[in-house]
Amino acid sequence: IRVDADEVTYGLHIIARFELEKALLKGDLKVADLSGAWAEKMEKLLNIKVKSDRLGVLQDIHWSMGVFGYFPTYALGNLYAAQISAIMEDEIDLDYHLKRGELAPIREWLEREILNYGSLYKPKELLEKVTGSSLKSSHFKEYLTKKYLER
Structure with missing residues (x-):
């Protein structure tokens, strides 16, 4: 299922x-x-x-x-999330804050980089603005590799 x-x-x-x-x-x-x-x-x-x-x-x-x-939008969401998370990790040390339950820096980053723009940009444009590149599957593959193969 x-x-x-x-x-x-x-x-x-x-x-x-x-x-x-x-x-x-x-x-x-x-x-x-x-x-x-x-x-x-x-x-x-x-x-x-x-x-x-x-x-x-x-x-x-x-x-x-x-x-x-509709179904491909679920897969796209995973790809977008992985790519945005990779940039967030580089900029604010996402894992550090998550492990400590510190959500404020994450919320602030999301507000500054994504949420403040509302619908001003199309998803593709916003992703490129935030991450500096078009959508790539490599970030999702790296996420899965780290989580499941490099334990």
């Missing part, structure tokens, strides 16, 4: 949803075949055998509500 996935495999759940919804919208996949396509995709990407539609293709409400194209 996507909402129960760890942050390492979470993106693969998003990829599965995105690929299937693209196929649906293009007409390459029929709704009647969605359950089987979901089961195949989950086994291929995550080596998970889906036990039921409730725990598989029907686990999220987005499609039943007519909300398509």
Whole structure:
């Protein structure tokens, strides 16, 4: 289940949803075949055998509500957060403050660098303004590597 996935495999759940919804919208996949396509995709990407539609293709409400194209925003949020956190770590020693429960320096940095701008910039522009570069997956990969492989 996507909402129960760890942050390492979470993106693969998003990829599965995105690929299937693209196929649906293009007409390459029929709704009647969605359950089987979901089961195949989950086994291929995550080596998970889906036990039921409730725990598989029907686990999220987005499609039943007519909300398509939404899942990639979750993955983008992870990428944005990792890139912004990397810059914040360099500028204010994020880990130091978090370990001590000192949230004020973090809030102040976020206000100064991001929150004060509201909707003045598009997300892509704001990210470039804050981090000095366009969106990169390398920050998220580095975050996962440090958290799960370098313990």
